[in-house]
Structure formats: structure tokens, C-alpha cells
Amino acid sequence: xxxxxxxxxxxxxxxxxxxxxxxxxxxxxxxxxxxxxxxxxxxxxxxxxxxxxxxxxxxxxxxxxxxxxxxxxxxxxxxxxxxxxxxxxxxxxxxxxxxxxxxxxxxxxxxxxxxxxxxxxxxxxxxxxxxxxxxxxxxxxxxxxxxxxxxxxxxxxxxxxxxxxxxxxxxxxxxxxxxxxxxxxxxxxxxxxxxxxxxxxxxxxxxxxxxxxxxxxxxxxxxxxxxxxxxxxxxxxxxxxxxxxxxxxxxxxxxxxxxxxxxxxxxxxxxxxxxxxxxxxxxxxxxxxxxxxxxxxxxxxxxxxxxxxxxxxxx
Amino acid sequence: xxxxxxxxxxxxxxxxxxxxxxxxxxxxxxxxxxxxxxxxxxxxxxxxxxxxxxxxxxxxxxxxxxxxxxxxxxxxxxxxxxxxxxxxxxxxxxxxxxxxxxxxxxxxxxxxxxxxxxxxxxxxxxxxxxxxxxxxxxxxxxxxxxxxxxxxxxxxxxxxxxxxxxxxxxxxxxxxxxxxxxxxxxxxxxxxxxxxxxxxxxxxxxxxxxxxxxxxxxxxxxxxxxxxxxxxxxxxxxxxxxxxxxxxxxxxxxxxxxxxxxxxxxxxxxxxxxxxxxxxxxxxxxxxxxxxxxxxxxxxxxxxxxxxxxxxxxxxxxxxxxxxxxxxxxxxxxxxxxxxxxxxxxxxxxxxxxxxxxxxxxxxxxxxxx
Numbered sequence: 303x304x305x306x307x308x309x310x311x312x313x314x315x316x317x318x319x320x321x322x323x324x325x326x327x328x329x330x331x332x333x334x335x336x337x338x339x340x341x342x343x344x345x346x347x348x349x350x351x352x353x354x355x356x357x358x359x360x361x362x363x364x365x366x367x368x369x370x371x372x373x374x375x376x377x378x379x380x381x382x383x384x385x386x387x388x389x390x391x392x393x394x395x396x397x398x399x400x401x402x403x404x405x406x407x408x409x410x411x412x413x414x415x416x417x418x419x420x421x422x423x424x425x426x427x428x429x430x431x432x433x434x435x436x437x438x439x440x441x442x443x444x445x446x447x448x449x450x451x452x453x454x455x456x457x458x459x460x461x462x463x464x465x466x467x468x469x470x471x472x473x474x475x476x477x478x479x480x481x482x483x484x485x486x487x488x489x490x491x492x493x494x495x496x497x498x499x500x501x502x503x504x505x506x507x508x509x510x511x512x513x514x515x516x517x518x519x520x521x522x523x524x525x526x527x528x529x530x531x532x533x534x535x536x537x538x539x540x541x542x543x544x545x546x547x548x549x550x551x552x553x554x555x556x557x558x559x560x561x562x563x564x565x566x567x568x569x570x571x572x573x574x575x576x577x578x579x580x581x582x583x584x585x586x587x588x589x590x591x592x593x594x595x596x597x598x599x600x601x602x603x604x605x606x607x608x609x610x611x612x613x614x615x616x617x
Numbered sequence: 618x619x620x621x622x623x624x625x626x627x628x629x630x631x632x633x634x635x636x637x638x639x640x641x642x643x644x645x646x647x648x649x650x651x652x653x654x655x656x657x658x659x660x661x662x663x664x665x666x667x668x669x670x671x672x673x674x675x676x677x678x679x680x681x682x683x684x685x686x687x688x689x690x691x692x693x694x695x696x697x698x699x700x701x702x703x704x705x706x707x708x709x710x711x712x713x714x715x716x717x718x719x720x721x722x723x724x725x726x727x728x729x730x731x732x733x734x735x736x737x738x739x740x741x742x743x744x745x746x747x748x749x750x751x752x753x754x755x756x757x758x759x760x761x762x763x764x765x766x767x768x769x770x771x772x773x774x775x776x777x778x779x780x781x782x783x784x785x786x787x788x789x790x791x792x793x794x795x796x797x798x799x800x801x802x803x804x805x806x807x808x809x810x811x812x813x814x815x816x817x818x819x820x821x822x823x824x825x826x827x828x829x830x831x832x833x834x835x836x837x838x839x840x841x842x843x844x845x846x847x848x849x850x851x852x853x854x855x856x857x858x859x860x861x862x863x864x865x866x867x868x869x870x871x872x873x874x875x876x877x878x879x880x881x882x883x884x885x886x887x888x889x890x891x892x893x894x895x896x897x898x899x900x901x902x903x904x905x906x907x908x909x910x911x912x913x914x915x916x917x918x919x920x921x922x923x924x925x926x927x928x929x930x931x932x933x934x935x936x937x938x939x940x941x942x943x944x945x946x947x948x949x950x951x952x953x954x955x956x957x958x959x960x961x962x963x964x965x966x967x968x969x970x971x972x973x974x975x976x977x978x979x980x981x982x983x984x985x986x987x
Contacts (some may be wrong), residue, residue, distance in 0.1 A: 342766075342768070344768060393960035396768065398959065401953075404948050404951050404952045404955070407900075408952070409945070409952075412943055415943045416660055422943060539776050549769060593773075596770050596773040599770055599773075601763075603765040
């Protein structure tokens with residue numbers, strides 16, 4: 303138990319948490335944008351997966367930032383497909399989302415086979431690149447806390463910093479710009495913005511495009527930093543966990559950050575625990591993120607339900 | 618209007634609906650296969666051969682026909698499970714997890730002393746259904762008691778069930794030698810007898826047909842089914858009419874869970890395995906989404922759709938073995954079919970193209986036609 307405590311309080315654990323949280327956070331922000339626009343995006347998982355593969359394959363031929371951009375565009379394209387079938391052709395958004403997941407699960411393995419010339423499992427024989435880590439070792443000159451700051455802040459993926467910035471940017475967009483107000487209005491009560499002449503469908507389309515792009519950005523982090531390379535189904539439910547984080551995050555970017563962080567911490571625990579407690583079966587450790595997600599979902603949903611009841615009783 | 622003409626009219630109406638829906642489904646399948654063909658054309662060295670295998674191989678030998686029919690029975694069950702929850706407008710995605718816990722329950726029974734008696738088969742099936750029902754009940758009760766979204770909770774339960782199965786097979790269940798990830802073979806009394814010798818067609822097919830009739834009867838000939846369909850149509854209205862919609866939702870998810878559990882026992886107690894192993898399900902459970910959507914969640918249409926889709930699935934497996942095209946290409950076909958059938962796409966393409974082009978002038982005319 304002492305070892306676990308020591309590990310959790312160490313700076314290396316903090317670095318692990320940032321690493322595991324980043325893909326979740328990016329996907330959660332994507333889910334948040336779609337949710338605010340009135341669409342529960344169950345395709346986060348598939349979009350992340352496509353982001354992973356696109357990033358890996360493009361990075362073989364191009365610099366890392368081109369690969370990341372390509373992943374974002376691929377995710378946005380999937381968001382566009384969702385928007386087209388949901389808004390134009392009036393298909394149920396949940397069914398469209400699962401169709402995207404099926405497309406991604408099969409399509410990525412198919413594309414991987416083509417890219418590797420027959421390997422259906424991993425991209426191990428492709429030399430893909432990594433997202434560089436941001437080196438902040440110059441902070442070490444600060445007397446006293448310099449060393450600590452370097453260990454905490456240096457060496458994170460550039461995308462982690464981008465994700466942290468995006469939390470602020472999305473907050474600013476939602477609460478300080480007219481388009482943010484429109485987006486929230488569209489999700490809350492579409493008839494009102496419609497009557498006010500706001501292009502409801504265009505806003506929803508944009509929200510799904512951005513949602514796909516963000517989820518795929520999370521995939522890029524996963525396949526170009528957390529792991530280098532693609533393995534089939536490598537997202538392993540992270541998109542669905544992010545969907546849980548969206549529901550937990552109380553429709554607010556800071557809430558999304560906290561929820562993603564909660565799941566990120568437990569995923570990081572699952573990363574460090576096999577080394578500490580080799581008597582705990584690996585299957586049970588792998589189960590942790592899912593058990594935590596479902597328990598958190600039950601707990602937070604219950605609290606939200608009670609808050610709603612109290613409010614309606616007060617009226 | 619006299620009774621006979623009215624019955625005649627409703628019959629004709631129903632036939633028209635069936636024709637229209639079948640046309641839409643076939644149209645969607647043709648478009649999806651066309652797109653798949655284009656993909657194969659650009660990526661395969663022998664595209665025509667690959668497509669030939671996809672479309673003809675399942676019929677070629679008794680053994681492959683057996684594989685196909687076995688798949689049809691399983692697809693029917695998962696299609697029924699999804700149909701039940703879709704009809705109640707719940708999006709519980711937990712069939713996969715129910716399959717794993719069902720298989721675990723069946724394995725524990727089959728490898729216990731009961732398994733070696735005549736009761737091994739029925740008790741195994743029953744316990745599997747019970748375990749699946751419990752796994753389906755959790756997201757349902759969590760939804761009505763806590764307001765927890767059933768999509769997320771059922772998906773989490775899938776992953777938990779898979780790891781649970783991995784864990785118990787590795788550590789707890791009896792196995793032939795240490796280190797392998799399969800259990801001992803079940804005693805013969807706990808394994809479904811084959812219906813056709815030398816194939817995988819077994820008692821599971823009978824279970825599937827009985828399940829079709831049972832679900833049809835429950836949905837269309839009982840008051841529970843009427844309430845369930847009302848809740849699916851409009852939960853508020855159903856509540857207003859005095860139906861406890863929450864109880865209906867939970868019971869629909871629990872019943873679907875029992876079907877998922879049954880599917881689990883069909884896997885491990887069937888001729889295919891006869892033992893429990895890790896990750897045995899091969900992503901079949903989620904194919905129920907396609908089957909249910911194309912069948913419009915109608916239980917009697919489910920086996921028909923399963924027959925066609927099972928053929929395609931089997932063809933893809935054989936194409937994977939015999940040519941350079943991986944079976945995963947079928948995921949593209951599946952996704953396109955779901956997208957087209959779930960949307961307002963219709964075969965005579967005029968309205969469809971009008972929608973695509975976003976000609977809003979066409980929209981009011983369309984509404985008026987309805």
C-alpha cells in the first residue's frame with residue numbers, strides 16, 4: 303500500500319496521468335461539442351480509431367504535424383458523414399454513430415492490411431513517427447522549485463498542452479462568443495434559434511465536424527505518443543469512456559476536463575499497478591477503467607437526478 | 618365497409634409495406650456491395666475471384682452450408698435481442714457482455730457434476746439465460762433509478778464481462794493443462810446434439826426458431842408487448858395512458874439480456890465449441906444491430922435478414938481464407954447498409970436525390986405525401 307501511495311504521489315505518476323488523460327480529454331471535448339449541439343456522439347470510439355490509423359500511416363510519409371492534421375481531417379470527415387445521414391437523411395443519430403463505429407473497426411483493419419501488405423494486427427513494420435514532447439528543462443534555472451517544475455511540466459506531448467489550451471478555448475467559445483451561444487441554444491431548444499433566423503442545421507453540422515476532429519486528435523495522441531504505431535482496436539473502449547465523461551462533465555468544458563482526468567487517473571493506475579502488485583490478476587487491473595466509469599456514471603447521474611427533483615420541488 | 622373488405626385492405630397494406638421495406642433493404646445491400654466491389658477492385662490482385670468467393674462459396678459444400686446456418690441461428694438471436702430493446706426505444710448495447718456472462722454460467726454448469734447428467738443441457742441453457750438477464754437488467758435499473766445513460770453503462774458492462782471471462786477461464790475453470798486459455802471439453806450430455814451429422818447445425822437452430830416465435834408472441838399477442846411498443850412510440854403518452862414505462866423499459870432490457878445469455882450458451886454448448894475459451898464470440902453480437910435495423914425490429918423478419926446477412930458474413934470469411942481480400946471489408950458493407958436503411962433513403966431515387974441536393978422546396982411536398 304505504501305508503494306502505491308509513493309507511486310501515486312510521485313511526479314512520474316503525474317506525467318503518466320497527463321499521458322493517459324490527453325486522448326480521453328480530447329475525445330471528451332469532442333463529445334461535449336456534439337452534445338451541446340443536441341447530438342449524443344456514440345461514434346467517438348470509431349473516430350478515435352480512424353484518427354489513430356490515419357496518423358500512423360500519414361506519419362510514415364510526412365512530418366508529424368501533417369499526420370496529426372490528416373487525422374483531424376479524417377475524424378471531421380466521419381463527423382460530416384454523421385451530419386449528412388442524421389440531418390439530411392433523418393437517420394437516428396445513435397444508429398448512425400454505431401454504423402460509424404462498425405465502419406471504423408472493419409475499415410481500419412482493412413486499410414492496415416493494405417498499408418502493411420498483409421499484417422492484420424499491428425503496424426509494426428511501418429516506421430511511423432511520434433508527436434514530439436515539449437522540452438521545458440530551461441525552467442530548471444528557477445531557484446528552489448525549478449527542478450520540481452521541470453519534472454512536472456517537461457516532457458509532455460505537444461498535444462497535451464494543446465488539449466489543456468482547448469479546454470480554455472472551448473470555454474471562451476461557448477460563453478464569450480455569439481456562436482457559442484448559438485450552439486448552446488441549438489442543443490437546448492432548437493425551435494427558438496430557428497425562429498431567430500439562426501442556421502440550426504449548419505451549426506449542428508459544424509458541431510459534428512469539430513467533434514470528429516477532436517476525437518481523432520485524441521486518436522493521434524494515442525498512436526503517436528502513448529503508443530507508437532497502430533494495433534487493431536487499440537482505442538479499446540476509450541471513446542466510450544469519453545462518452546461517459548461527457549455525461550459526467552455537466553455539459554461544461556471544465557467538467558469535461560475533471561471527468562476525463564478522473565478516468566485518466568484510473569487508467570494510469572492500471573498502467574502502474576502490474577509493476578507494483580504482481581499478485582493482482584492482469585484481467586482485473588484492465589477492468590478498472592470500465593468499472594470506475596460505470597460506477598461514476600451511476601453516482602453522478604443519481605446526484606443530477608436528485609438535483610433536478612429538488613429543483614422541481616422548489617417551484 | 619364490411620369486415621371482409623377491411624381485412625382484405627389491411628392485408629394488402631401489409632403486403633405493400635413488406636414489399637417496400639424489402640425493396641429498401643435489397644437496394645441498400647446492392648449499393649453497399651457495389652461500393653465494396655469498387656474497393657476490392659482497387660485493392661485486390663484478383664478482384665473478380667474474391668467477389669466470386671464472397672457470393673458463391675458459402676453454398677459450395679455441405680460443411681460451409683453448415684457454417685452458414687449455424688451463423689444464421691446466432692445472428693437471429695442477437696437480432697431478436699436488439700429488436701426487443703429497439704422496439705422499446707432503448708439503446709442498450711449489451712448483447713456482447715450478456716453473451717460472455719451467459720457462456721460463463723453455462724460453462725460452470727456443464728463442468729459441474731450436473732453437467733454429466735441429463736440435466737446438464739437444460740440447466741446450462743437456463744443458467745446462461747439467467748446470467749444474461751441479470752447483465753441486461755443492470756443498465757435498465759440504473760437508467761430508471763439513477764437516470765444513467767444505458768448506452769454507456771451497457772458498453773462498459775461488455776468490457777467488464779470480457780475481462781471477467783478472461784480471468785475465470787485463466788484462473789478458475791478446470792482446464793486440460795495449465796497455461797491454455799480454454800476449459801476442459803464439456804461432457805457430451807451438456808453439449809447440443811447436432812441436427813445434421815458432420816455439420817455445425819445443432820439444437821441452437823431450434824432454439825433460434827422458438828425464440829423468434831416467442832418474441833413475436835410476446836410483442837404482438839400480449840399486453841406486455843403492446844405496452845412495450847407504446848412506450849417505444851411515445852413514452853410520455855404511454856405514461857399518460859397509465860403504463861409504467863420504467864417497468865416496461867427494465868423488463869425489455871432484461872428479456873433481451875436473457876436472449877443474449879442464450880446466445881452465450883449456444884456458442885459454448887453448441888457443436889462449434891463444446892468448451893469455453895476466451896474471446897470466442899468473434900464480434901457476432903454487435904451484428905445484431907444490423908439485423909434488427911434491416912428487419913425494422915420485427916421478430917418475424919429477423920431470421921430472414923439473418924439468412925441473407927449470415928451468407929454474406931460466411932462469404933467474407935471464406936474470401937479471407939482463399940483470396941487476398943481481408944474479411945473486414947464486410948464492416949464497410951455493414952455500415953453502409955445500416956446508414957442507408959436507418960435513413961429516409963428510398964429506392965425510387967427522386968426524393969432521395971432531392972434530399973441529398975438539399976432542395977428544401979422538395980421537403981414540404983414530401984411531408985404532404987405522407
